[in-house]
Amino acid sequence: MDLGLKNRVALVAASSQGIGRATAEAFAAEGCHVAMCARNQQTLQAAAEKIRKQHHVEVLAEAFDVTDSAAVSRFVAAVAAKFGSVDICITNAGGPPAKGFLSATLEDWQHALDANFLSTIYFAREVIPHMQRKRWGRIITLTSITTKQPVADLVLSNAVRAAVVGLVKSLANEFGKDGILVNNVGPGFTTTDRLKELARSRSSASGKNEQEIFDAWAADAPLKRLGEPREVAETIVWLASERASYVTGQTVLVDGGMYKGL
Ligand SMILES: NC(=O)c1ccc[n+]([C@@H]2O[C@H](COP(=O)([O-])OP(=O)(O)OC[C@H]3O[C@@H](n4cnc5c(N)ncnc54)[C@H](OP(=O)(O)O)[C@@H]3O)[C@@H](O)[C@H]2O)c1
Numbered sequence: 564m565d566l567g568l569k570n571r572v573a574l575v576a577a578s579s580q581g582i583g584r585a586t587a588e589a590f591a592a593e594g595c596h597v598a599m600c601a602r603n604q605q606t607l608q609a610a611a612e613k614i615r616k617q618h619h620v621e622v623l624a625e626a627f628d629v630t631d632s633a634a635v636s637r638f639v640a641a642v643a644a645k646f647g648s649v650d651i652c653i654t655n656a657g658g659p660p661a662k663g664f665l666s667a668t669l670e671d672w673q674h675a676l677d678a679n680f681l682s683t684i685y686f687a688r689e690v691i692p693h694m695q696r697k698r699w700g701r702i703i704t705l706t707s708i709t710t711k712q713p714v715a716d717l718v719l720s721n722a723v724r725a726a727v728v729g730l731v732k733s734l735a736n737e738f739g740k741d742g743i744l745v746n747n748v749g750p751g752f753t754t755t756d757r758l759k760e761l762a763r764s765r766s767s768a769s770g771k772n773e774q775e776i777f778d779a780w781a782a783d784a785p786l787k788r789l790g791e792p793r794e795v796a797e798t799i800v801w802l803a804s805e806r807a808s809y810v811t812g813q814t815v816l817v818d819g820g821m822y823k824g825l
């Protein structure tokens with residue numbers, strides 16, 4: 564199936580590792596020009612170099628923190644200057660720590676808002692004018708299954724990510740007339756460093772070993788396994804493609820069926 568993405572410009576935030584990195588690779592495999600960022604310069608440049616060599620595409624990679632609105636603005640301008648525009652923007656950041664309500668500090672709440680909500684706004688504000696000029700664009704927020712179903716001890720994610728969904732639906736409504744499609748992708752438990760971190764935290768809280776925690780997560784999904792970053796990435800790429808041209812304002816879970824609702 565031709566996804567119609569060749570030569571599109573795909574910006575993937577927080578993409579040196581995990582799902583972001585798999586998403587940058589998946590866009591490169593479709594022949595997109597790719598723009599990547601993360602805080603650690605060394606890990607980011609290594610990831611970018613691997614993608615360049617493997618897929619023979621142009622990759623712009625810059626190290627900065629997505630909670631820095633001025634840095635986001637400079638990056639989007641640099642991407643547009645290098646590639647001519649920004650067609651696709653995947654917003655992403657590291658997930659908040661696993662905490663119950665009374666253990667979460669006000670600093671935790673502020674950071675979760677900065678990283679997991681406001682950073683989405685910083686990117687959207689910068690990329691939408693480029694997309695309006697081309698009358699074509701895709702914004703996809705990478706969030707979590709928590710947008711549909713709260714996860715125990717992830718109160719920061721459960722609460723803050725709901726705001727992202729409100730934003731996604733609002734942007735989809737406001738900018739559909741400009742050919743801009745806005746959707747949200749929510750991974751379930753997916754094998755990345757973030758999941759190892761969550762397993763460690765659950766393990767020390769429960770006394771179970773980390774393997775037992777992973778096994779319990781896998782058992783909770785009808786597919787009886789954890790997800791792979793590639794599986795989330797491929798859903799994102801499909802949503803960005805011409806093959807999903809009448810899909811906007813939606814949340815798509817990539818969770819092996821773990822969400823219990825209809
Ligand atoms: N894995 C799962 O099971 C799962 C499930 C549901 C939701 N999610 C969510 O999906 C998102 C991605 O998760 P993941 O598992 O791929 O995480 P990951 O493996 O920990 O990778 C996170 C990536 O984001 C970058 N990053 C983190 N904070 C950043 C910041 N403030 N500014 C710029 N870059 C930043 C990291 O690089 P640097 O550290 O160098 O910045 C890294 O490249 C997270 O929001 C996570 O909560 C994950």
